[in-house]
Amino acid sequence: MLRLQLIAIIRLGIKSLMLHKLRSALTMLGIIFGVCSVIAMLAIGEGASYAAQEAIKKLGSNNILIRSLKPPEAARQQQGGGGPRGMSLKYGLTYADGARLQATIPGVKRVVPSRIIRENVRFGRTEVPCQVIGTLPFFAEVTGVELVRGRFLSDLDERHQNNICVITAGLAQRLFPTEDPLQHSVKVDAFYYRVVGIIRETGKAEQRTQAGKMEGQPLDNNVYIPLSTSRTRFGEVLIRRTAGSFEAEEVQLHQITVQMQDTAAVETADPQIKTLLRRFHDQNDYELIVPLELLREAEATKRRFNIVLGSIAAISLLVGGIGIMNIMLANVTERTREIGVRRALGAKRRDITLQFLVETVVLSIGGGLIGVLVGMLTPVIVSMATDMKTIVTLWSVLVAFGISGAVGIVFGLYPARAAAMLDPIEALRHE
Amino acid sequence: MASLASQPEWMIRTVGLQKTYVLGGENRVHALRGVDMGVRRGDYMAIMGPSGSGKSTMLNLIGCLDRPTGGQYFLGGDDVSQMDDDALSAIRGERIGFIFQSYNLIPQLTVLENIQVPLFYQGHDLRKTLNRCRELANLVGLGDRLDHRPNQLSGGQQQRVAIARSLVNDPLIILADEPTGNLDSKTGAEVLDLIDRLNREGKTIVLVTHDDKVAARAYRVIHMKDGVIDREVINRPPPTPPAS
Numbered sequence: 001m002l003r004l005q006l007i008a009i010i011r012l013g014i015k016s017l018m019l020h021k022l023r024s025a026l027t028m029l030g031i032i033f034g035v036c037s038v039i040a041m042l043a044i045g046e047g048a049s050y051a052a053q054e055a056i057k058k059l060g061s062n063n064i065l066i067r068s069l070k071p072p073e074a075a076r077q078q079q080g081g082g083g084p085r086g087m088s089l090k091y092g093l094t095y096a097d098g099a100r101l102q103a104t105i106p107g108v109k110r111v112v113p114s115r116i117i118r119e120n121v122r123f124g125r126t127e128v129p130c131q132v133i134g135t136l137p138f139f140a141e142v143t144g145v146e147l148v149r150g151r152f153l154s155d156l157d158e159r160h161q162n163n164i165c166v167i168t169a170g171l172a173q174r175l176f177p178t179e180d181p182l183q184h185s186v187k188v189d190a191f192y193y194r195v196v197g198i199i200r201e202t203g204k205a206e207q208r209t210q211a212g213k214m215e216g217q218p219l220d221n222n223v224y225i226p227l228s229t230s231r232t233r234f235g236e237v238l239i240r241r242t243a244g245s246f247e248a249e250e251v252q253l254h255q256i257t258v259q260m261q262d263t264a265a266v267e268t269a270d271p272q273i274k275t276l277l278r279r280f281h282d283q284n285d286y287e288l289i290v291p292l293e294l295l296r297e298a299e300a301t302k303r304r305f306n307i308v309l310g311s312i313a314a315i316s317l318l319v320g321g322i323g324i325m326n327i328m329l330a331n332v333t334e335r336t337r338e339i340g341v342r343r344a345l346g347a348k349r350r351d352i353t354l355q356f357l358v359e360t361v362v363l364s365i366g367g368g369l370i371g372v373l374v375g376m377l378t379p380v381i382v383s384m385a386t387d388m389k390t391i392v393t394l395w396s397v398l399v400a401f402g403i404s405g406a407v408g409i410v411f412g413l414y415p416a417r418a419a420a421m422l423d424p425i426e427a428l429r430h431e
Numbered sequence: 432m433a434s435l436a437s438q439p440e441w442m443i444r445t446v447g448l449q450k451t452y453v454l455g456g457e458n459r460v461h462a463l464r465g466v467d468m469g470v471r472r473g474d475y476m477a478i479m480g481p482s483g484s485g486k487s488t489m490l491n492l493i494g495c496l497d498r499p500t501g502g503q504y505f506l507g508g509d510d511v512s513q514m515d516d517d518a519l520s521a522i523r524g525e526r527i528g529f530i531f532q533s534y535n536l537i538p539q540l541t542v543l544e545n546i547q548v549p550l551f552y553q554g555h556d557l558r559k560t561l562n563r564c565r566e567l568a569n570l571v572g573l574g575d576r577l578d579h580r581p582n583q584l585s586g587g588q589q590q591r592v593a594i595a596r597s598l599v600n601d602p603l604i605i606l607a608d609e610p611t612g613n614l615d616s617k618t619g620a621e622v623l624d625l626i627d628r629l630n631r632e633g634k635t636i637v638l639v640t641h642d643d644k645v646a647a648r649a650y651r652v653i654h655m656k657d658g659v660i661d662r663e664v665i666n667r668p669p670p671t672p673p674a675s
Contacts, residue, residue, distance in 0.1 A: 004556060012540075019539045341535040344496060345596070346524020346552040348517050424496045428535070 006358075013359040016335075027327045028367035030320025031404050035371025036378060038313035038400035039392060043379035045309050046396075047389035049302035056298060059291035060143055062109075062266060064258040064273060066101075068092030068251055071283040091285040092251040097277065101258055105272050107265030108258055112138045115230045116254040117238060121167075121223055122187040123175040130171065130221045132188055134230020140199075142259045150182050150197030157226040163233075165193035166224040168201050174221075186223070191233050193225060266292045314403070320367070321407035328360050328415035332422075339419050340427025349420040356419045360412025361405065368404030372397055442507060442603055442635045443470040443493060449501030450488050450658075462488040464658040465502060470604070474669050475627075475636045477646040480655035487608075489655065490639050494527055494606050495519045507603050524552050528597025530626075532609040534589040536581040542568060542592050543577040549600045560599075567595040571625060587618030594625055598634075605629065607638040611645055623648055 017024040059065060071091055095113065102111045114135035121130040139145065140152040148169055157164055165186065172181045172195075185192040225233075239248045258273065260266045270290055277286060332339070339352055347355075376397070379390035450463040462485045470476055480486045491497040492504060495511055498519070504512040511522055528549075529535075536545045546564045547557050568574045571591035573584075581589055590610060597605050607626065611619030627648060630636050638649060646652045650669040654661045 005551070005554065008551065008557065015539050337535065338537050341531075341537060342548065342552070343520065344494070344523060344529050344535075345549045346520055346600070348520040348552070351520075351552055425491050428496075428531070 009355055009358050010362060012355065013362045016359055017362060023327060024363060027324055028363055028370065030323040031317065031364050031367030031407065032320075032371040032374060034313060034317035034320040034407075035368050035400040035404050036375035037316050038310070038403070039372065039375030039396050040378040040382070040390075041309040041313055042306065042396040043375075043390040043392045044382060044388060045302065045305045046391040046393055047379070047383075049298055049305070050391055051389050052298050053295060053302075056291050056294045058144075059289070059294075060257075060259070061263055061292045061295060062260050063142060063291060064260065064266060064269060065289040065291070066093060066097075066256045066258065066273065066277070067287050067289065068254050069285050069287050070249075071285040089248065090250040091283065093253040093256055093286055095252055097280065098253065098256050100276060100280070101256065101273065104276060105258070105269050107261045107269055109261050110138050110142055110259040112136050112142050112257040112259070113227065113253045114139065114255045114257070115227065115234070115251070117230070117234055119188050121171070121175070123184060126175050128171060128174050128221060130188075130223050132223045132225060132230070132234075134225050134227040134234075136227055138259075139224070139257070142257055146200040148198045148200050150195070152197055152199070153224060153226050158228050161228040161232050162226060163191055163193045163229060164196045164225070166197040166199060167195055168222045169198050170201050171221045171223065172198050188223065188225075189233065193223070193229075199224075263292055266290060313400070317403055317407055321364070321411040324360055324363055324408065325411040325415060328356065328412060329418065331359070332356065332415050332419040335419075336422060336427045336430040339422055340424050340430065343422075343424035344428060352420040352422075353416045356416035357409065357412045360416065361408035364404050364408025364412075365401075368401045371404065372401055375400065440471060441469045441505065442472050442474070443468075443637070444505040445469070445492075445502065446505075447502035448489075448492060448499050448504055448512075450485075450492060450497070451500045461658055463492070463499070466658075466660055468653065468660060470635060470637060471669065472603075472635055473630070473633055474651075475630045475649045476638070477649035477652045478637065478639045478655060479641065479643075479646055479652055480661070484655040484661075485658040486639055486655045488658075490606060490608055490637075493604075493637060494529060495522045520552075524549055525600060526603040528600065528602040528605040530590070530593050530597050530605060530607040530610045532612040534581070534586070534593045534613070536589055536592055536596075538581055541578050541580060542573055542584070545581070545592055546596045546599055548596060553600060564595075564599060567598055568592075570598075571595045585618070586614050587621060590614060590618075590622050591625065594622070594629075598629070604635040604637055607636065609640055610638065611640075611642065619645075 068091065070089070093113075098111050098113045102108055112135060114133050117132045117134070119130060119132045120127050121132070122128075135153070136158060137153045137155055140147070145152065150166070152166055153164070156162070163185075165188075167175070167181065167186070175181065175186060176184065181195045181198060185194045187193075236252060237248050237250045258269070260269055270288070270293070274288060277288075342352060342355075376392050379392055382388060383390045445466050445468050448463055448466040449461070452460045452462060454460060466485075466489065478486045478489060488497070492499055493506075495506065495514075496519075498514075499512050502512065503510055506522065507526055509522075511519065514522065523529075537548065540548070543561075543564055546567060547560070550557060550560050550564075565574065565577070568577055571594055573588060573591055573595070576584065576588070581592070584592065590613075605626075610626065611622055614622060623645060626636060626638070636649075638645070640646050647666060650665065650667050652664045652666065654664070
């Protein structure tokens with residue numbers, strides 16, 4: 001019975017709203033924009049933080065990365081020409097650092113040193129600038145490299161300083177468009193390296209810019225060779241020729257990836273590693289990157305972002321709600337006569353309250369539904385137009401829709417109550 | 432109505448009915464100063480009087496749209512003078528049919544839906560009462576216009592819809608407030624004929640009017656002045672009510 005009556009009241013509400021189509025549509029617009037902006041903004045925010053978080057996750061949340069940095073003082077010296085010309089600049093992480101980390105820091109699972117050298121890689125006449133990364137076989141497990149074909153580096157390669165390499169799929173595509181890479185060798189500097197495996201790129205070009213300082217990570221155009229091979233073929237002193245002169249650098253290791261047993265160990269190890277390195281390095285020639293920390297920061301940023309976006313959207317919903325209330329108050333005044341008639345014909349106060357409340361809720365829920373549709377469409381359009389990643393989450397849709405319903409009730413209650421409290425005689429006399 | 436036989440002789444009975452409006456401070460208006468009157472079942476009574484005589488107040492009180500500030504009002508045997516708002520709403524819906532000067536149909540509803548409004552607030556299943564609504568529409572001669580909106584009807588037709596609406600709950604009395612005030616004399620006469628017919632079929636009617644010709648159709652006319660009944664004129668003897 002009650003359900004039937006409710007359906008009848010809802011139908012009546014829709015009918016009354018249809019009487020002023022333009023007015024109802026304009027009133028809904030406030031809610032539509034509100035709901036749409038909540039969903040779209042959260043989708044864009046979610047998408048942005050997702051991309052950043054994925055890039056960080058690639059580094060491994062159980063890992064700590066230590067990178068060699070050219071110390072700023074030394075760099076200035078070299079640039080100004082005041083430094084010892086022709087002499088090599090020595091800085092960065094050493095093999096000893098790796099050994100000390102492995103030996104002293106509790107909770108360390110593996111320490112993977114790597115050397116990263118920029119060189120052109122050739123096959124036939126094709127030449128591609130690459131990062132030649134000399135590393136140990138663990139590298140694959142520690143950074144979660146995904147093998148497409150063949151194999152990764154092995155212990156035997158390391159021991160025999162084999163001239164073999166593993167390349168990324170993108171590089172394979174560029175060097176060997178028609179041939180099978182595993183049948184060939186690539187030339188780096190003066191030596192040939194046989195291709196034994198192909199791995200999937202873990203990053204895409206767009207993520208590279210967002211990841212910022214994550215160069216040297218397994219993005220595309222990487223060539224992996226055994227660490228021992230890297231040491232013998234390239235030597236400790238790296239010479240880079242620049243217009244007319246050359247710079248020589250002596251860097252033992254460019255990066256050490258420390259894999260910890262779990263995330264808890266990461267947090268305790270972070271300061272310990274810092275202390276350890278500080279003791280053996282006079283200059284600030286390394287940096288520590290803790291993906292877990294970056295991840296936390298990214299999450300905190302996302303939370304702040306969501307709060308800001310959420311409040312903007314909430315304000316627009318509030319404005320929409322005030323718009324609804326305004327129209328409903330005008331509506332009540334306009335339909336005073338109708339209210340009087342209904343009261344005379346037996347409507348109780350709560351019948352009138354319900355009628356107007358239902359009308360407001362129909363407006364706001366209707367606006368909410370349209371807003372959800374538009375709000376789910378907007379991120380798609382944004383993604384297509386700007387290349388930004390967007391993610392529409394279920395909870396943002398539910399929250400936005402729920403708020404639109406709540407706005408209807410909150411802002412509908414006062415006008416509905418005002419309508420119900422009208423004196424029937426006055427209402428009937430109203431022109 | 433099965434309970435009709437058990438209804439008391441007086442459909443409406445007022446005892447010393449008073450209504451005073453407080454306009455703020457000591458400023459009071461005594462609209463009714465103690466009215467004693469009764470309406471029997473099947474009666475047809477007209478109320479006349481100049482504006483300010485209290486006849487509108489009287490009608491509002493009879494229609495349970497307002498509460499008296501003094502005296503008692505019995506409607507169908509129950510003292511309704513001290514009922515609360517919800518109870519009064521229920522009484523209006525169950526026992527009173529209103530016919531207004533300006534028809535007061537709800538513009539967004541069709542003829543059929545307008546007739547259904549009182550049923551709706553009584554909690555009836557509107558699908559089950561559809562036949563009754565159709566019959567009433569036929570009775571007032573609008574059976575072929577159930578889907579029309581009020582603005583598609585003439586004044587006389589609208590007033591006939593209002594009459595059908597007033598009958599739908601099978602009320603004890605029908606209150607008509609200047610039902611022909613907005614109609615030309617010909618359609619007004621048609622509407623009054625319809626009301627006469629309802630009375631012949633047993634409905635109790637109370638009608639407020641300015642027009643002597645309209646009042647002449649009633650069995651008796653009470654003239655009000657300054658909040659009291661000035662005089663009562665019997666046009667014709669009312670039919671003897673069935674013995675209770």
